[in-house]
Amino acid sequence: MAKREKIEKLILFLILLAIGLFMVFPMVWMMLSSLKTTEEILGGSLTLLPSDPQWSNFPKALEMAPFLRFVWNSFFTASVIVIVQLFLSSLLAYALTQMEFKGRNTLFMIVLSTYMLPAAATYVPSYVIISRLGLMDSLAGIIVSNLANVFTIFLLRQNFLKVPKELIEAARADGASEWTILWKIVAPMSKNALINASILSFVLNFNNYLWPSLITNSEENYLISVGLNRFFNTQGAFEQTFPLIMAATVISVLPLLIIYFVLQKYFISAVSSSSGLKG
Amino acid sequence: MFVLGIIELKNVSKSFDNKTNVIDDLNLTIESGEFVVLLGPSGSGKSTILRMIAGLEPITKGDLFIKGKRQNDVPAKDRDIAMVFQNYALYPHMTVFDNIAFGLKVRKVNKGKIEEKVEKVAEMLGLTSYLKRKPKDLSGGQQQRVALGRAIVRDTDIFLMDEPLSNLDAKLRTTMREELVQLHRELSATTIFVTHDQTEAMTMADKIVVINEGKVQQIGTPAEIYNYPANLFVAGFIGSPAMNLLPLQENRSGFAFAGQMIQTPGFTTQPDGLILGIRPEDCKISGKGYPVKITFIEDLGADQYIHGISGGRKVVIRESPDKRFRIGQHTFFTMNPEKISWFDKKTGKRLEPADEPFTGDELRVYHG
Amino acid sequence: MDKKANIWQLLFFVAIPLVPLLVFWIIPLFVSVWLSFTNWDYISPDYEYVGLSNYLNMLADEAFLQALGNTLLFAVGTVIPTIILGFIFAVMLSRLRRNVTFLQGLMFAPWITPMIGMSIVWSWMFDPRVGPVNQMLGFFGLPEPHWLTDSNFAIWAVIIVTVWKNTGWAMLFFSDALTKIPQSLFEVADIEGAGRWAKIRHILIPLVSPTTLFLFIILTLDALQAFDQINVLTQGGPSGSTRTLLYLYYELAFEQFNMGAATAVAVLILVISAILSFISMKISKKYVYY
Numbered sequence: 001m002a003k004r005e006k007i008e009k010l011i012l013f014l015i016l017l018a019i020g021l022f023m024v025f026p027m028v029w030m031m032l033s034s035l036k037t038t039e040e041i042l043g044g045s046l047t048l049l050p051s052d053p054q055w056s057n058f059p060k061a062l063e064m065a066p067f068l069r070f071v072w073n074s075f076f077t078a079s080v081i082v083i084v085q086l087f088l089s090s091l092l093a094y095a096l097t098q099m100e101f102k103g104r105n106t107l108f109m110i111v112l113s114t115y116m117l118p119a120a121a122t123y124v125p126s127y128v129i130i131s132r133l134g135l136m137d138s139l140a141g142i143i144v145s146n147l148a149n150v151f152t153i154f155l156l157r158q159n160f161l162k163v164p165k166e167l168i169e170a171a172r173a174d175g176a177s178e179w180t181i182l183w184k185i186v187a188p189m190s191k192n193a194l195i196n197a198s199i200l201s202f203v204l205n206f207n208n209y210l211w212p213s214l215i216t217n218s219e220e221n222y223l224i225s226v227g228l229n230r231f232f233n234t235q236g237a238f239e240q241t242f243p244l245i246m247a248a249t250v251i252s253v254l255p256l257l258i259i260y261f262v263l264q265k266y267f268i269s270a271v272s273s274s275s276g277l278k279g
Numbered sequence: 280m281f282v283l284g285i286i287e288l289k290n291v292s293k294s295f296d297n298k299t300n301v302i303d304d305l306n307l308t309i310e311s312g313e314f315v316v317l318l319g320p321s322g323s324g325k326s327t328i329l330r331m332i333a334g335l336e337p338i339t340k341g342d343l344f345i346k347g348k349r350q351n352d353v354p355a356k357d358r359d360i361a362m363v364f365q366n367y368a369l370y371p372h373m374t375v376f377d378n379i380a381f382g383l384k385v386r387k388v389n390k391g392k393i394e395e396k397v398e399k400v401a402e403m404l405g406l407t408s409y410l411k412r413k414p415k416d417l418s419g420g421q422q423q424r425v426a427l428g429r430a431i432v433r434d435t436d437i438f439l440m441d442e443p444l445s446n447l448d449a450k451l452r453t454t455m456r457e458e459l460v461q462l463h464r465e466l467s468a469t470t471i472f473v474t475h476d477q478t479e480a481m482t483m484a485d486k487i488v489v490i491n492e493g494k495v496q497q498i499g500t501p502a503e504i505y506n507y508p509a510n511l512f513v514a515g516f517i518g519s520p521a522m523n524l525l526p527l528q529e530n531r532s533g534f535a536f537a538g539q540m541i542q543t544p545g546f547t548t549q550p551d552g553l554i555l556g557i558r559p560e561d562c563k564i565s566g567k568g569y570p571v572k573i574t575f576i577e578d579l580g581a582d583q584y585i586h587g588i589s590g591g592r593k594v595v596i597r598e599s600p601d602k603r604f605r606i607g608q609h610t611f612f613t614m615n616p617e618k619i620s621w622f623d624k625k626t627g628k629r630l631e632p633a634d635e636p637f638t639g640d641e642l643r644v645y646h647g
Numbered sequence: 648m649d650k651k652a653n654i655w656q657l658l659f660f661v662a663i664p665l666v667p668l669l670v671f672w673i674i675p676l677f678v679s680v681w682l683s684f685t686n687w688d689y690i691s692p693d694y695e696y697v698g699l700s701n702y703l704n705m706l707a708d709e710a711f712l713q714a715l716g717n718t719l720l721f722a723v724g725t726v727i728p729t730i731i732l733g734f735i736f737a738v739m740l741s742r743l744r745r746n747v748t749f750l751q752g753l754m755f756a757p758w759i760t761p762m763i764g765m766s767i768v769w770s771w772m773f774d775p776r777v778g779p780v781n782q783m784l785g786f787f788g789l790p791e792p793h794w795l796t797d798s799n800f801a802i803w804a805v806i807i808v809t810v811w812k813n814t815g816w817a818m819l820f821f822s823d824a825l826t827k828i829p830q831s832l833f834e835v836a837d838i839e840g841a842g843r844w845a846k847i848r849h850i851l852i853p854l855v856s857p858t859t860l861f862l863f864i865i866l867t868l869d870a871l872q873a874f875d876q877i878n879v880l881t882q883g884g885p886s887g888s889t890r891t892l893l894y895l896y897y898e899l900a901f902e903q904f905n906m907g908a909a910t911a912v913a914v915l916i917l918v919i920s921a922i923l924s925f926i927s928m929k930i931s932k933k934y935v936y937y
Contacts (some may be wrong), residue, residue, distance in 0.1 A: 019754065030809070116864070122671060228767065229878070260756065268752070
């Protein structure tokens, strides 16, 4: 029985490995293509590996558009958004779980009801609001308009509820202010939830496209996805630039991919934790 | 005549890491219709034995026979045995009826037959009015009954129970104990019951198997285990308060305890140091005997347990409640010489007096 | 007992965090509904109330009906395979003891990549001449469609990319749900005589059903909002065959500046989403086992 089970598990592993490799194939193919010559690709042969890696494709792509600037914009806006989101969401989640005030449940229901609504439905009015605020075509506009994150509020609220009431009451008895209780007791005890919320929010904001593309139109304010898609739209028609487009895409995909493979465990637990939000 | 047991484990070993054996060279025969209790502290391997019989754990070495057929490679689903789990393992998404019927359904028993059987079992266990409920709407005791019902409905002749009563409160546990014994009598199915609770073992078992560190320590009826513990582990584990185990000093003329010479019988094997075992109820406070200083009195109403220090050792003595003692009192106690158990200090094994030859039928004591 | 908050605490802990939520979520949602009853064109300051005519025009518009049909096809075509594959992968993974995180890591990787970047990659992978997709199909002697330019296939290309990106995510949710099922339920099923299929059918599937429901709702909402991959791969074409409701909304609002008609579409998406999340909240209460 033990031997049969071992063989069965080996077969299962091999099947799953094949599936896993299939899932990362587009990324691998992208990286290999970014190192090929145009002729090599258009030759249409099945060779996967570049015969002579063209590392120069990367500096060439960087010459055509400021991709590093785009990556920095994405990184910068996503980081600021995550930090402010965590701060604001912690405050609200704390109020919703540890403070008593009139309309607390109503407020929670209102916040809850926006949880699953499509962001796209807000774009037209938000567009007007951003332009009235004078934040059109600026990183500040991207940051300000993405500060609200209902998901983070939820995740934190659910975890703040798990902090034993006795601890908070004991702290109050010791004379701690609500501010101190939040940052010295509740937040440290919900460290995992804060990390998970940051990871998920960072990925979404780093990769964000549609909304930033609507409110930015000068190159210096493009997020990576926006810059990449504009580059693709202007250059993509020419097969000659194909390796350069792949090189540019590698630049856009690689930062998160590297972070992901280093911090894989955290990413996976972040997503698993978000699955606990149902019901 | 040599009769094979319904369940037979021969030289069975189990290892999870291929280094240390959690079960080590176990031999056990269970006869048809017996109520056998596997008793041992947590981590002793008793549940592992049960799970190997059930087919939930592969057997690392040795053979398992059920009804004379080797079962090592037979998957759990084909062993045709029923099992009750400690946490009941009820399917949360199924009603009580479906929970009980599940085993019959997957065995493709026809619908009418299933209904008839489930209803009969439900009636037997007083579950008739709960058949449409989900497990989460039942009390712990009712859930326990559903788990039992699921086992009974299968009509198999082997029941395995893994600490089935330990999640119940004390009062319910006593009632369920009686009911289980009753049930066993009615169904006369072979039952293997795992527990760490010696009261459960003593009150329910036809045969107790005491297990510690993956080894059988003793197999016997509750009375045998209680009166003739096979080694120091069993002596210390069975009985509450435990048996007094008093190491004796050896000098030129014999053995002594608390400065008093002790009459020892001759033994079949020469002991290497001697430990005397005597239960609290076989000791008596007296004007003479071994000196004892009373340190604590535990009054249980029907009895009182006198805790004291004698010869540098803690001793416990059971006394009738009408006598008066006080803490700090210096007095003496005696032991009933017929009730003394002797153990080899080095091996921990029980020593048999040479002049009272071992009579197989009365004193069927196995050494583990 | 929670502490009764004073006015300053409320201002700080509640009012401030609510500002972005109000300004960029709640108010715009209401304004959208209001705009859908006007004919505002964004450029001119004037607008008129047109009543329900945006909605009535929409229902008579063939492009809208096509988009509605495309959205339905896209939603069904992405949600069902994503759930089924995610479940199968998770069940297969649950039988392994080692390398689980490694395999999960490979399968989940697409989810963290930017949809824009990977859609660009896929647009070349679908290239009929040099893309590996058709090279592979040709190798097995299968037909080699012009994925992105044939209106019969374009939506399937978009669906394939979306399923590819989301399956790992669904798999993680199912993996998490599977680990929460007590092992003893499977053991008791073993003893009861259930085979592998009986266990999957009678225990696994019913017990992960809350996760399935949750994924179904979330993935459907996600499908309603799909944009990046359509924008890169097909831009709604060819001949509108990949134009979903959201893409139509985008074109109406930010290419044609027909804000009234656009917000009417947005409100419809909003209503569908609201209904879906309402249903999910109602049903999920019934289904919680642990």
